[in-house]
Amino acid sequence: PVDRLPEIQEARLRLPILAEEQVIMEAVREKECVVLSGETGSGKTTQVPQFLYEAGYASSGGIIGVTEPRRVAAISMSHRVATEMNLPSGVVSYQIRYEGNVTENTKIKFMTDGVLLKEIQKDFLLQKYSVVIIDEAHERSVYTDILIGLLSRIVPLRNKKGLPMKLIIMSATLRVEDFTENKRLFRTPPPVIKVEARQFAVTVHFNKRTPVDNYTGEAFRKICKIHRMLPPGGILVFLTGQAEVHSVCRRLRKAFPYRPHREHKDSMETEEDLKKSKRAKKKKNMSLPRINLDSYSALPVDEGDEDRQAGIDDNDNEGSDLELGDHPDSDHEEKADPSIPLYVLPLYSLLAPEQQAKVFRPPPAGARLCVVATNVAETSLTIPGIKYVVDCGRVKKRFYDRVTGVSSFKVTWISQASANQRAGRAGRTEPGHCYRLYSSAVFGDFSLFSEAEITRRPVDDLVLQMKDLNIEKVVNFPFPTPPSSEVLISAEQLLISLGALEEPPRRGRLAEMERARLSCPITPLGRAMAAFPVAPRYAKMLALGRQQGCMPYIITIVAAMTVREIFEDYDRPAGSEEESTKMAGKKARCVQMRRLWAGHGQSVQLGDLMVLLGAVGACEFAGCTHQFCEENGLRYKAMLEIRRLRGQLTNAVNAVCSDAGVYVDNKMAPPTASQVLCLRQIVLAGLGDHIARRVQFASDSTPLLDDPVFIHPSSALHKMLPEFVVYQEIMETTKMYMRGVCAVQAE
Numbered sequence: 001p002v003d004r005l006p007e008i009q010e011a012r013l014r015l016p017i018l019a020e021e022q023v024i025m026e027a028v029r030e031k032e033c034v035v036l037s038g039e040t041g042s043g044k045t046t047q048v049p050q051f052l053y054e055a056g057y058a059s060s061g062g063i064i065g066v067t068e069p070r071r072v073a074a075i076s077m078s079h080r081v082a083t084e085m086n087l088p089s090g091v092v093s094y095q096i097r098y099e100g101n102v103t104e105n106t107k108i109k110f111m112t113d114g115v116l117l118k119e120i121q122k123d124f125l126l127q128k129y130s131v132v133i134i135d136e137a138h139e140r141s142v143y144t145d146i147l148i149g150l151l152s153r154i155v156p157l158r159n160k161k162g163l164p165m166k167l168i169i170m171s172a173t174l175r176v177e178d179f180t181e182n183k184r185l186f187r188t189p190p191p192v193i194k195v196e197a198r199q200f201a202v203t204v205h206f207n208k209r210t211p212v213d214n215y216t217g218e219a220f221r222k223i224c225k226i227h228r229m230l231p232p233g234g235i236l237v238f239l240t241g242q243a244e245v246h247s248v249c250r251r252l253r254k255a256f257p258y259r260p261h262r263e264h265k266d267s268m269e270t271e272e273d274l275k276k277s278k279r280a281k282k283k284k285n286m287s288l289p290r291i292n293l294d295s296y297s298a299l300p301v302d303e304g305d306e307d308r309q310a311g312i313d314d315n316d317n318e319g320s321d322l323e324l325g326d327h328p329d330s331d332h333e334e335k336a337d338p339s340i341p342l343y344v345l346p347l348y349s350l351l352a353p354e355q356q357a358k359v360f361r362p363p364p365a366g367a368r369l370c371v372v373a374t375n376v377a378e379t380s381l382t383i384p385g386i387k388y389v390v391d392c393g394r395v396k397k398r399f400y401d402r403v404t405g406v407s408s409f410k411v412t413w414i415s416q417a418s419a420n421q422r423a424g425r426a427g428r429t430e431p432g433h434c435y436r437l438y439s440s441a442v443f444g445d446f447s448l449f450s451e452a453e454i455t456r457r458p459v460d461d462l463v464l465q466m467k468d469l470n471i472e473k474v475v476n477f478p479f480p481t482p483p484s485s486e487v488l489i490s491a492e493q494l495l496i497s498l499g500a501l502e503e504p505p506r507r508g509r510l511a512e513m514e515r516a517r518l519s520c521p522i523t524p525l526g527r528a529m530a531a532f533p534v535a536p537r538y539a540k541m542l543a544l545g546r547q548q549g550c551m552p553y554i555i556t557i558v559a560a561m562t563v564r565e566i567f568e569d570y571d572r573p574a575g576s577e578e579e580s581t582k583m584a585g586k587k588a589r590c591v592q593m594r595r596l597w598a599g600h601g602q603s604v605q606l607g608d609l610m611v612l613l614g615a616v617g618a619c620e621f622a623g624c625t626h627q628f629c630e631e632n633g634l635r636y637k638a639m640l641e642i643r644r645l646r647g648q649l650t651n652a653v654n655a656v657c658s659d660a661g662v663y664v665d666n667k668m669a670p671p672t673a674s675q676v677l678c679l680r681q682i683v684l685a686g687l688g689d690h691i692a693r694r695v696q697f698a699s700d701s702t703p704l705l706d707d708p709v710f711i712h713p714s715s716a717l718h719k720m721l722p723e724f725v726v727y728q729e730i731m732e733t734t735k736m737y738m739r740g741v742c743a744v745q746a747e
């Protein structure tokens with residue numbers, strides 16, 4: 001029996017999915033797997049776990065598990081469901097990569113898809129769970145795809161063993177056939193239940209012209225117009241990344257300043273406090289950390305998040321968006337008009353949950369709500385009261401060149417399906433309008449659907465995980481959308497060269513060899529590597545880390561390499577002369593510190609990795625304080641993440657080899673000369689195929705066979721130019737730059 005508050009009960013009854021409860025639960029009772037598709041906002045994520053709970057699926061010890069491709073959704077949906085059910089977070093809990101509140105009593109568990117995949121490695125039959133719900137399946141995140149493939153086998157196995165289990169795949173109303181019509185996945189197609197949502201008409205307005213690059217400016221002007229001229233109703237704006245979100249928020253706040261009244265004290269108190277602290281900060285003359293969306297590092301494949309691809313954010317201090325409002329803005333097109341206040345809120349994946357929760361609360365009386373969001377608002381979160389949608393038509397994605405391995409982040413057009421999802425956000429409570437900042441001709445050229453993520457990225461980590469699950473013939477795996485065989489082959493190749501898979505035989509006919517190459521069994525080293533929550537290259541480094549007491553250093557280097565950009569960016573354009581002077585000063589300090597951290601003597605050869613090691617060492621020595629980071633050009637949030645990851649990797653190493661006896665040392669001495677040599681060898685073992693050799697440029701020389709890559713001026717090895725280097729990855733910005741460079745000893 002669930003004891004819900006009356007107002008919650010009332011709100012639930014308005015959700016379209018409530019009318020389908022019987023139908024859904026009957027299908028779940030009768031079938032192993034059910035597909036549920038319904039418009040965003042119809043109540044799938046919040047209600048289905050409750051239906052299952054009330055039908056007793058959590059009453060005989062089993063857990064109701066729900067996977068989400070995004071951390072935001074896992075956290076906020078667990079909070080929401082706990083609130084609706086009037087149950088504590090120890091019962092309706094969440095688990096994401098680094099944190100969670102799961103207890104012995106947990107009955108409903110929201111988690112990212114990566115978390116459940118790891119659990120399958122520990123217990124293939126997932127015996128803890130009575131039901132698994134794969135939510136947002138239409139997003140086609142890699143882990144979601146793999147989970148569906150695995151669960152299509154696990155569920156029948158469980159039922160055969162007399163340990164019944166159910167699978168529910170939930171999706172927006174998009175291409176459900178990828179799951180149902182895929183005979184390799186489900187021999188008999190699972191039933192599809194469609195939830196019809198009351199959707200009001202949305203009038204779509206196309207721009208006559210399509211702005212080439214300044215779509216944020218166009219978005220700003222459109223919002224101003226809507227706000228000045230159109231009847232009440234919330235505005236939801238889709239942009240591509242955090243930096244854009246903050247910049248548009250800042251301009252809007254300036255144009256339509258919103259001053260909280262005394263009467264709305266409860267909801268506004270925090271705003272007031274923020275403003276106060278903002279003023280205090282201004283006095284102290286501190287500048288704010290900002291986001292550099294052009295610099296990244298490879299992350300281990302992790303829970304899906306569009307901000308995962310866009311660099312870790314800077315919302316460490318909760319008022320950051322407000323504070324950003326202080327930066328002088330060169331744009332004078334709108335005069336501040338406090339007579340029509342606009343309540344502006346940012347929304348993106350890694351925004352702190354308290355900040356995100358604000359979008360669900362009604363705006364203060366007399367002010368119009370305007371949410372400036374990234375793609376998260378497309379399907380994961382539903383914001384009440386939206387009547388106008390402004391869609392820039394773009395999304396930020398990581399692109400990966402299969403041939404060169406170069407990654408870059410690009411803003412590209414969305415698909416028609418995405419555009420329609422976005423438009424649909426406007427018609428939830430009454431008829432709405434969608435303003436597309438592009439022409440109908442451009443829309444006509446959009447692809448119909450977005451590609452599944454698995455077809456767009458390397459899969460070495462997935463192949464290793466699957467081999468560890470004893471799936472030897474990864475080519476035969478029932479992927480909802482299979483990756484190309486070329487990508488699978490290069491993943492197996494990398495894993496063979498890392499020693500994680502056995503070498504295939506070199507005899508026999510070509511075709512046989514080809515086939516053997518795609519079904520190499522995992523080695524004991526591969527098993528150890530699979531136990532580490534990082535990509536195979538880094539796992540290899542950890543596996544070798546015990547030599548000469550290098551483990552604590554390797555753990556630290558790997559942790560730092562897998563966290564995106566640990567340094568502040570001082571090259572961004574400054575808003576004023578004063579700010580630019582301040583930034584120049586900070587930059588000088590940061591350059592000086594980097595030189596210091598790069599060490600001297602042998603250490604220098606470790607290059608950028610020594611800088612990482614030195615920076616983390618110094619920061620931890622100082623107690624990893626916000627102040628230390630601020631003074632030395634480090635990103636506080638990144639340092640905290642490194643700290644967590646060091647702890648996690650240390651535990652993993654101790655678990656894999658019980659006699660390793662490593663611990664997290666916050667007073668780490670610098671590595672000795674022989675340790676530095678050893679560290680370089682270990683790094684080379686993981687990055688052996690990422691080697692570059694110095695070439696001489698001569699104006700008359702014959703052209704190079706390959707495009708050259710460069711050592712970035714900010715690299716510790718920029719001046720030294722060793723003959724051979726290994727690099728973590730190549731990012732293409734203005735040039736092809738190597739990141740994370742370390743000198744290789746030439747024999």
Ligand code: ADP
Pocket residue numbers: 015038039040041042043044045046047076080360379380381382383384
């Ligand atoms: P779906 O999964 O079908 O997209 P949800 O279950 O996420 O739908 O949301 C159903 C409704 O619950 C939404 O219309 C939204 O308004 C409301 N809702 C969801 N989360 C919250 C929240 N944190 N606070 C208030 N209302 C919420």
Ligand code: MG
Pocket residue numbers: 041044045046135136379380
């Ligand atoms: Mg949902």
